Amino acid sequence: MRIYATTAHHGHHSLELDQGELIQSWESPARADIVDAELAARGFADVRQPGDLDRALIEHVHASAYVDFLQTAHQRWVVDGNAGSCAMSNGWPARRMRHIRPEGIVAQLGYYSFAADCSIAANTWGAVVDAARSADAAAQYVAGGAGSAFARCRPPGHHASRDQFGGYCYLNNAAIAAERLRQSGAGRVAVLDVDYHHGNGTQDIFYHRGDVSFCSIHADPKVEFPYFLGHADEEGIAGGAGANLNLPLPHGTQSDEWFDALETSLQWIERRGAEAIVVSLGVDTFVDDPISQFRLGSQDFTRLGQRLATADRPMVFVMEGGYGAEPLGTNMVNVLDGFLS
Numbered sequence: 001m002r003i004y005a006t007t008a009h010h011g012h013h014s015l016e017l018d019q020g021e022l023i024q025s026w027e028s029p030a031r032a033d034i035v036d037a038e039l040a041a042r043g044f045a046d047v048r049q050p051g052d053l054d055r056a057l058i059e060h061v062h063a064s065a066y067v068d069f070l071q072t073a074h075q076r077w078v079v080d081g082n083a084g085s086c087a088m089s090n091g092w093p094a095r096r097m098r099h100i101r102p103e104g105i106v107a108q109l110g111y112y113s114f115a116a117d118c119s120i121a122a123n124t125w126g127a128v129v130d131a132a133r134s135a136d137a138a139a140q141y142v143a144g145g146a147g148s149a150f151a152r153c154r155p156p157g158h159h160a161s162r163d164q165f166g167g168y169c170y171l172n173n174a175a176i177a178a179e180r181l182r183q184s185g186a187g188r189v190a191v192l193d194v195d196y197h198h199g200n201g202t203q204d205i206f207y208h209r210g211d212v213s214f215c216s217i218h219a220d221p222k223v224e225f226p227y228f229l230g231h232a233d234e235e236g237i238a239g240g241a242g243a244n245l246n247l248p249l250p251h252g253t254q255s256d257e258w259f260d261a262l263e264t265s266l267q268w269i270e271r272r273g274a275e276a277i278v279v280s281l282g283v284d285t286f287v288d289d290p291i292s293q294f295r296l297g298s299q300d301f302t303r304l305g306q307r308l309a310t311a312d313r314p315m316v317f318v319m320e321g322g323y324g325a326e327p328l329g330t331n332m333v334n335v336l337d338g339f340l341s
């Protein structure tokens with residue numbers, strides 16, 4: 001299986017508000033290094049650099065002004081005289097407030113984000129661009145006839161909506177891959193999101209579209225981040241009515257219940273007539289993940305890969321969440337290995 005990855009992510013490690021303290025984010029450079037080391041150790045040697053950023057493709061997924069904002073935010077934060085190393089807001093447009101774009105950088109950080117677990121460091125944009133490029137390249141490779149590819153993206157993308165960052169995500173890598181598959185000729189595409197957290201950004205981007213179906217298996221937003229989207233009654237609107245499926249599960253969910261939801265997902269995707277599948281591959285469903293509360297074991301990730309292979313569709317794997325130490329590498333590569341076996 002071909003891998004697309006770059007090292008620009010090393011420059012990106014932002015601050016996160018966690019339990020009332022600003023900490024170095026759980027979403028760390030070590031995550032990608034651990035995955036890269038495990039890929040190398042297990043013989044995944046076809047690692048490529050992606051091509052240039054296709055700004056027109058990105059603007060099919062994200063608002064142009066939002067992309068400009070991400071690119072310039074940290075510089076504006078510095079020029080504005082803010083002391084902190086990472087740009088983040090202190091106010092957001094809440095219930096009964098106006099959604100009029102304000103002028104200053106701190107206010108715009110609130111306008112263009114939805115969570116304080118995520119901020120913009122000096123080199124964040126470079127990492128964000130390379131993750132998007134990797135997802136696009138993997139999709140192009142699969143659109144060209146390859147059966148599968150892995151975009152080893154960092155930062156992740158599935159929480160990023162059309163015009164808001166949060167949940168460690170800035171540009172939506174999986175949505176970019178799905179859009180590339182569509183533009184390269186796949187009539188119908190599905191995004192299957194197996195990250196522990198709901199892919200609110202991907203849902204938002206495709207909610208009104210019937211050509212890209214979205215299905216997510218995740219911790220119930222009533223008890224888990226991103227808190228305000230991901231309920232079972234969110235089914236899509238307008239041309240996208242019936243093209244969104246959420247399968248929220250309780251804290252403590254074990255393998256049997258999780259794989260029941262996977263069956264439901266794959267049967268639904270088959271009924272949606274998807275010609276190609278993008279997998280938002282988070283492995284934070286692991287029992288020992290430090291910020292999550294599902295109970296999958298390392299062998300379950302092999303089983304996941306094996307079951308995905310039986311869907312018998314071209315598949316673009318896009319790396320999302322998964323935290324903590326070495327098991328992250330084992331679990332991520334187990335999915336790819338299981339798929340190939």
Ligand code: SP5
Nearest residue numbers: 117156167168197225291320321
């Ligand atoms: C891509 C992805 O997986 N994003 C997840 C974002 C979750 N952010 C909120 C995390 C809160 C973690 N609190 C952990 C407390 C551990 N003691």
Ligand code: ZN
Nearest residue numbers: 195196197321
């Ligand atoms: Zn996650």
